[in-house]
Amino acid sequence: xxxxxxxxxxxxxxxxxxxxxxxxxxxxxxxxxxxxxxxxxxxxxxxxxxxxxxxxxxxxxxxxxxxxxxxxxxxxxxxxxxxxxxxxxxxxxxxxxxxxxxxxxxxxxxxxxxxxxxxxxxxxxxxxxxxxxxxxxxxxxxxxxxxxxxxxxxxxxxxxxxxxxxxxxxxxxxxxxxxxxxxxxxxxxxxxxxxxxxxxxxxxxxxxxxxxxxxxxxxxxxxxxxxxxxxxxxxxxxxxxxxxxxxxxxxxxxxxxxxxxxxxxxxxxxxxxxxxxxxxxxxxxxxxxxxxxxxxxxxxxxxxxxxxxxxxxxxxxxxxxxxxxxxxxxxxxxxxxxxxxxxxxxxxxxxxxxxxxxxxxxxxxxxxxxxxxxxxxxxxxxxxxxxxxxxxxxxxxxxxxxxxxxxxxxxxxxxxxxxxxxxxxxxxxxxxxxxxxxxxxxxxxxxxxxxxxxxxxxxxxxxxxxxxxxxxxxxxxxxxxx
Amino acid sequence: xxxxxxxxxxxxxxxxxxxxxxxxxxxxxxxxxxxxxxxxxxxxxxxxxxxxxxxxxxxxxxxxxxxxxxxxxxxxxxxxxxxxxxxxxxxxxx
Numbered sequence: 001x002x003x004x005x006x007x008x009x010x011x012x013x014x015x016x017x018x019x020x021x022x023x024x025x026x027x028x029x030x031x032x033x034x035x036x037x038x039x040x041x042x043x044x045x046x047x048x049x050x051x052x053x054x055x056x057x058x059x060x061x062x063x064x065x066x067x068x069x070x071x072x073x074x075x076x077x078x079x080x081x082x083x084x085x086x087x088x089x090x091x092x093x094x095x096x097x098x099x100x101x102x103x104x105x106x107x108x109x110x111x112x113x114x115x116x117x118x119x120x121x122x123x124x125x126x127x128x129x130x131x132x133x134x135x136x137x138x139x140x141x142x143x144x145x146x147x148x149x150x151x152x153x154x155x156x157x158x159x160x161x162x163x164x165x166x167x168x169x170x171x172x173x174x175x176x177x178x179x180x181x182x183x184x185x186x187x188x189x190x191x192x193x194x195x196x197x198x199x200x201x202x203x204x205x206x207x208x209x210x211x212x213x214x215x216x217x218x219x220x221x222x223x224x225x226x227x228x229x230x231x232x233x234x235x236x237x238x239x240x241x242x243x244x245x246x247x248x249x250x251x252x253x254x255x256x257x258x259x260x261x262x263x264x265x266x267x268x269x270x271x272x273x274x275x276x277x278x279x280x281x282x283x284x285x286x287x288x289x290x291x292x293x294x295x296x297x298x299x300x301x302x303x304x305x306x307x308x309x310x311x312x313x314x315x316x317x318x319x320x321x322x323x324x325x326x327x328x329x330x331x332x333x334x335x336x337x338x339x340x341x342x343x344x345x346x347x348x349x350x351x352x353x354x355x356x357x358x359x360x361x362x363x364x365x366x367x368x369x370x371x372x373x374x375x376x377x378x379x380x381x382x383x384x385x386x387x388x389x390x391x392x393x394x395x396x397x398x399x400x401x402x403x404x405x406x407x408x409x410x411x412x413x414x415x416x417x418x419x420x421x422x423x424x425x426x427x428x429x430x431x432x433x434x435x436x437x438x439x440x441x442x443x444x445x446x447x448x449x450x451x452x453x454x455x456x457x458x459x460x461x462x463x464x465x466x467x468x469x470x471x472x473x474x475x476x477x478x479x480x481x482x
Numbered sequence: 483x484x485x486x487x488x489x490x491x492x493x494x495x496x497x498x499x500x501x502x503x504x505x506x507x508x509x510x511x512x513x514x515x516x517x518x519x520x521x522x523x524x525x526x527x528x529x530x531x532x533x534x535x536x537x538x539x540x541x542x543x544x545x546x547x548x549x550x551x552x553x554x555x556x557x558x559x560x561x562x563x564x565x566x567x568x569x570x571x572x573x574x575x576x
Contacts, residue, residue, distance in 0.1 A: 340499040
């Protein structure tokens, strides 16, 4: 039998159409691959073999004709799948089975995909390394002593390790793009409002956006086409046309104006990362793209703004986990003590740290100095992008300042961890789309990511630029040895 | 500079009991983070409108039509403790 796990979604669709491949056979490949490598990778928060086989059988029985029929996809553990465990990799949601499907899940089911488990993540998406999961860290398939990135580290590692064909993640400050970069796969954060957040367990509501993690840009376009679009169940979802992103899979960047923000090419940027990004610039230049230096002058404030805004929103969103309606409850005779003990026992250290920071920033006497100040600075950061897009169509940056770091390297110093998202955070603050594609490997063999950023709702432009780069660079065909 | 007392106060507002030397650890880590965030004070934001959302949204309205909602038994299915059609919590009123 073919090893379907190594296929991209498009290749697998072609095989299904040509040779009538059965979902049951795809599921068997998946189980074999999981048995072979997942003890090393630990990419799943929840995996139910029986359910996978039942789903495969149902897809075969119904002759499913959806556009992504039988394509196995992992869903990040903070996205609700009806009647399945959805725990944000947190002890406080222990045993929680979602009573409904998130809109993206409904759409993926309608498209005929084979849902293949819940991927591991930093607890409540709080982290850049997948180390804060209550199920233990996911490991980078390129080097098992290193982190896969986060918070969608499970999603990225599963795709890189060929344990699934594609995965869904969520991106609040880089949580799709950063792990995609560190695992050598493609990660896409759409424009805020492009993809419904209904059924995504909220972290920073003004920043969160769901996006695909795939083996190449083509698969990314295929998945985005399925999950994007207006949803009345999400009041921040935008009612605007969704183009057919697959028509943007065109190799052409002639005359495309690409800006290089000088604030992103700074001290602290790893030498290998800089070299690979420079090579990508040369390649795109050779293909006819026109480069110019641009300035995003408030970049240096982005991490500060982000941690105030994101933690404030998180402290409010996570107030609902109190032991009353779902998840863990600690036994205490009084209601107040029950709340406090449940939250002590249920939340990990990073969740507590962020809730406390957010509560502090929102508390009486500090609100103006922190939260309001951050909201104003956020306006300036967004205006930087508005101004930059007057002179360019696409902004090109490294996705991360360094390749994947070692497990445990930054856990003791939260601030250092926060600074690893320095290049991805600004797009969330501005609400604009970004994609990370592999652009080579460090001397030590670790993947490096290249980030393309575009104007709001110009996902099509991003896909075209990223696809042109990918097809000419050829890194998407490289897979780790496991 | 955040002191341990402040951490305890905020943790109380956030309804989280702290254990062991967590208050000390959080005080030191939050001071590092706040020291970094301090750089915002250098930024002149006079006359800048605060931004609460990335896209401009006005109130979203839908037609006032009754739709199906989650059935009671399903809403209660994940409850740690329940009685009849209710979530059950420790006694609140003496």
